[in-house]
Amino acid sequence: MAKQRILVCPICGETQQETSVCKVCSSSLDADGLLHAEGSIGPWWARDQQSPFSPGMTYDHIAELARRGDIERHTILRGPTTRQLWKVARRVPGIAHILGRCHNCGEHVDPHARACDACNVPFLTFRDRNNFGVDVTVPSEGKFDGMSSFLSDTSILDTQSTPLTLPTRSEESKHAVEEGIGSPQFHALQRKLRQGGRTIKMLSIALTICFIALVFVVLALINR
Numbered sequence: 001m002a003k004q005r006i007l008v009c010p011i012c013g014e015t016q017q018e019t020s021v022c023k024v025c026s027s028s029l030d031a032d033g034l035l036h037a038e039g040s041i042g043p044w045w046a047r048d049q050q051s052p053f054s055p056g057m058t059y060d061h062i063a064e065l066a067r068r069g070d071i072e073r074h075t076i077l078r079g080p081t082t083r084q085l086w087k088v089a090r091r092v093p094g095i096a097h098i099l100g101r102c103h104n105c106g107e108h109v110d111p112h113a114r115a116c117d118a119c120n121v122p123f124l125t126f127r128d129r130n131n132f133g134v135d136v137t138v139p140s141e142g143k144f145d146g147m148s149s150f151l152s153d154t155s156i157l158d159t160q161s162t163p164l165t166l167p168t169r170s171e172e173s174k175h176a177v178e179e180g181i182g183s184p185q186f187h188a189l190q191r192k193l194r195q196g197g198r199t200i201k202m203l204s205i206a207l208t209i210c211f212i213a214l215v216f217v218v219l220a221l222i223n224r
């Protein structure tokens, strides 16, 4: 019996027996199909629990979905204009106006308008497939890390963009958070540990007193 070859769909990542059409994402897996699929990859995502592993799409594709009604005002999107953070479509620059809303002020607008009549914000398109909107500079050229031609863990973590930072907390609220962290079981365990520590202290004091008493008794016996 011939061995069945297993393949990973390059588009959705599903593992399956060799086939010309992916059983999950229906992508055509021949050379032409893959070229087409690669050409439609871009930095825009619509949140979709049915196909969570799909690559991002181009601006033109997501704009078309908005025009067709496949993306609605409450659909959750991310892209270069949201710095890749999820946002409701009616607030997303580049998409909201297609859905009839100004992303800036929420005013009803004509989908073909070039700017908002109410707040004057321009309605732009974002067609650069390589710009994810997470950095202002162009990505630097790739380099080998040390002697190895393989990517190391650190170079995977190494990014050019400024990492997300959380606002700094005051000492007081930090303390409150530390106190607040942990389940009730954890707090019970903490209390038990503290109680255990107290018991040990008491026992060692009692032991010391007994020892001193013993010394006195021995001395008294010797002196008799």
Ligand SMILES: [Zn+2]
Pocket: 009, 010, 011, 012, 013, 014, 022, 023, 024, 025, 026, 027
């Ligand atoms: Zn697939």
Ligand SMILES: [Zn+2]
Pocket: 102, 103, 104, 105, 106, 107, 116, 117, 118, 119, 120, 121
């Ligand atoms: Zn506006």
